[in-house]
Structures are given as C-alpha cells and as structure tokens.
Amino acid sequence: MQKLVIQGGLPLTGEIAISGAKNAALPLLCASLLTQQSLRISNVPALQDIVTMLTLLRLIGLEVTQPDVGNVILSARNLTNLTAPYEMVKTMRAAILVLGPLLARAGEANISLPGGCAIGLRPVDQHIKGLQAMGASIQIKHGYIHAVANKLHGARIVFDIITVTGTENLMMAATLAEGVTILENAAREPEVVDLANCLNAMGAKIQGAGTDIITIEGVSSLHGAEHDVMPDRIETGTFLVAATATGGEVRLKNTDAHLLDAVIDKLLEAGAEICTDDNCITLKMRDKPKSVNVRTAPYPAFPTDMQAQFMSLNCIAAGTAIITETIFENRLMHVQELKRMNAEIEVEGNTAIIHGIQQLDGANVMATDLRASASLVIAGLVAQGETVIDRIYHLDRGYENIEGKLSALGAKIWRV
Numbered sequence: 001m002q003k004l005v006i007q008g009g010l011p012l013t014g015e016i017a018i019s020g021a022k023n024a025a026l027p028l029l030c031a032s033l034l035t036q037q038s039l040r041i042s043n044v045p046a047l048q049d050i051v052t053m054l055t056l057l058r059l060i061g062l063e064v065t066q067p068d069v070g071n072v073i074l075s076a077r078n079l080t081n082l083t084a085p086y087e088m089v090k091t092m093r094a095a096i097l098v099l100g101p102l103l104a105r106a107g108e109a110n111i112s113l114p115g116g117c118a119i120g121l122r123p124v125d126q127h128i129k130g131l132q133a134m135g136a137s138i139q140i141k142h143g144y145i146h147a148v149a150n151k152l153h154g155a156r157i158v159f160d161i162i163t164v165t166g167t168e169n170l171m172m173a174a175t176l177a178e179g180v181t182i183l184e185n186a187a188r189e190p191e192v193v194d195l196a197n198c199l200n201a202m203g204a205k206i207q208g209a210g211t212d213i214i215t216i217e218g219v220s221s222l223h224g225a226e227h228d229v230m231p232d233r234i235e236t237g238t239f240l241v242a243a244t245a246t247g248g249e250v251r252l253k254n255t256d257a258h259l260l261d262a263v264i265d266k267l268l269e270a271g272a273e274i275c276t277d278d279n280c281i282t283l284k285m286r287d288k289p290k291s292v293n294v295r296t297a298p299y300p301a302f303p304t305d306m307q308a309q310f311m312s313l314n315c316i317a318a319g320t321a322i323i324t325e326t327i328f329e330n331r332l333m334h335v336q337e338l339k340r341m342n343a344e345i346e347v348e349g350n351t352a353i354i355h356g357i358q359q360l361d362g363a364n365v366m367a368t369d370l371r372a373s374a375s376l377v378i379a380g381l382v383a384q385g386e387t388v389i390d391r392i393y394h395l396d397r398g399y400e401n402i403e404g405k406l407s408a409l410g411a412k413i414w415r416v
Ligand code: EPU
Pocket: 023, 026, 093, 094, 120, 121, 122, 123, 124, 125, 126, 127, 128, 161, 162, 163, 164, 165, 166, 303, 304, 305, 327, 328, 329, 370, 371, 398
C-alpha cells in the first residue's frame, strides 16, 4: 500500500494551478446520460473518482474518449445496461448521480444502495422521495434501488434537508420530465450552478440554480454541448490553509476567490494577507496564525469539506478554537490521528476544542477519508520531523497530483 512521507517545517512558496472541481466534474459526466449526442467536458481533473465514474458510464454503454489530458467526450447513443453495481457504488457514493438521468432517459434504473461511510450514515431518502414525487415507482430489493417510470412528470419538491447530490440528481431528472419541477430548499453550492449551466447549454430550461428555489421546465430532448469544469474550491482552500499554517507565500492560478468567501474570511481572521484578482489568489502569512472558530453549514457558509484542514491549522495557532461539524455525524476521525502528532484536542459530540501548541511532532498516521487525509498532509507540512501517512488512496480520489503540487511549492514530500 502506498504511503506519503513528509519532512515538515518548510514554508510553502511559489505558484501552482488549481485543477477542475471533482464535485462538479462527477455530476457533469453523468449529465451525458441525458442526450444521444456527444457532450465534451474539459478541465476534468485526473482523479481516481473520475476514473471510477467513467468506468461506470462505459458499463452503462457510453462511448468515452479522452482526446487529451483534461478532455473527455461522452456519447450515450445506446444505453445497454441500466445497473450501477455494488462494487462501484461502495467505492464511490457519487455513483448515485446516475439514478436521476438514467431514469429520465431510459425509464428504468437499478442502482446499488450506498451504505454508510467513514464520515456518516449518508442516506439517499431525499433522492428517492423526489423521484417518487415525479412519478417514479421505486422499490428497494436485494440492496438495490429499482426505479421505473414510463415518463417522469414535473412536481413541487421540498427537500427536508439540504443535499448537494440530491439537488443535482433531481435537477437532471427534471430536465426531461413532462411539465415544470420546482425544487425548494435546494442546495446552493457552486457545483449545482456549474451543472445547471451545462444542462442549459444542452437545451434544458433551468432557472434559479444558486438560490434555494430551482425551477426546471421539462423539454422533450437535450442535445450535445461543450462545458468547462469550474475550479476546485476545496483544493484551492486546502492549499491556502497549507500556506497559512506553514507561514508561506503562494499564488494559486486558475481558481476563483468568489467561490471561497467563508473560507477566505476565516484565513484573514487567522492573520493571512490575501489578494485576489480575476482567476488568482495570492496569500502571504507573516506571523503565527491565530485560532479561528469554525461551524460547518451548507453553502454559502463554511464548507464541511474544509473543516479537517482548519483543524490542523488550529493545532499550531495561538489560542483556543472551537470547531463544530453540523453536516456529517462522524467527520472528526482525523482528531485521533492529529493527537498522535501531539495535538491538544478535546471532542464532545460533533464539537472539537483545539488548544493551539507551539509545534506538532511528525508521526505515523492513517488517512480515514479524503478531507481527513488533507488535514494530515497539512499537519505533516508544519510538524517537526518526518510524518508518514498511510492509506493515501483516499487522497488520490480527490486531489490531483498533490505531492507534485506541494513539491513545486518547496515541500519535502514523496510517495513510497
Ligand atoms: N442526507 C440525507 N438524505 C439524503 C441526502 C443527504 O439525510 O437523501 C444528509 C447526509 O447524510 C448529510 C447531509 O444530508 O448529513 C448533506 O449531504 P449531501 O447529500 O449534501 O452530501 P452529498 O451530496 O452526498 C456532497 C459532496 C461531499 C460534500 C457534501 C456536503 C459530491 C460528490 N460530494 O456530498 O463531498 O461533503 O456534498 O457539501 O458532491 C468530499 O468531496 O470530500 C465530499 C465528501
């Protein structure tokens, strides 16, 4: 099994380019199921989750070509298999995103029910409830969601809880439904907006994406289009935190500061100097960071996907911080690993109290999920001595060439 070795203590300095967003690219690839014509997606990051999604789409019958790095052309002329098997859904929960488009286009879908995962229970009841309201008949049998609908119809759906992939699944399904669908209490994440923009370029009629009410007027068919994946706001935030924690100076290209307001506010509070222009963010950290309290919530508030990274920052900051995770039930797994590096953290329920210390110690630690892994990388970069991170396949799911990018910023990091 591969591991990452980090020799800590060096400030990150220099310039790197941010990749396309994993959580935008995954639903965009699934949008190709909605048309017989070709969909060309560019700025697709080279990540394990993307490989898994393309494997699933090929299994369903899509022709997938990758003419060059970052470009994918998908053609769903014939759908030969309407099943997403357990082996795929268990490695990547985002496979649930084929449910809505498959049902809308082919009238049937058979998707393995995702189980719980490292960060929480993560049920998909809202996806199912929405599709039922649109006329689908859904049965759970032998661990699979079996959905059938001759023709979906528009409906007014009020989500009980804000769900990102739930909003995306129903938005995709509604593009081909008969009549108007209104999604209320919808997720406002920028990845939802990116998907809506692509679907509209394919001929869909979607209004309100980015607000909590999205209106979709169904059309009889969608056509091919070209779409550029938005920048990865979580990768951007992760590098900004790493530079803040190490006292560095970095320039991140191909990104967009507007996607990160809540994160940038917290970094300013921690003492970072930040300049932004069209598609660049420059961050300089002169002093030791100050502790910052964080409470995760749906966009535009502070993202759960940045919580673990701020935990590492607070470990070496001046003062005491409180971090509260409100989205997932079990997303503080990194705390035990950070404690192995000497961090002073107490956990009560979904709240962590972090007492900043002078220095973390390098140690052997284990990655437990994608963002927890990122927090351990940041901890390793600031720690004294060597940190070895095990189970880094989690990182490869969501960070393109992380050790290459960190090395370009002067870090001593390598894979063994
Ligand atoms: N939820 C339900 N019922 C549902 C759907 C969700 O109870 O039917 C609950 C979840 O259990 C969770 C909360 O609602 O407690 C929010 O979950 P959501 O559905 O929004 O999460 P998701 O769509 O499965 C996406 C990202 C996650 C990110 C969350 C929250 C993708 C592919 N994944 O997941 O990204 O943490 O939104 O912003 O877009 C990551 O990249 O590391 C990652 C986990």
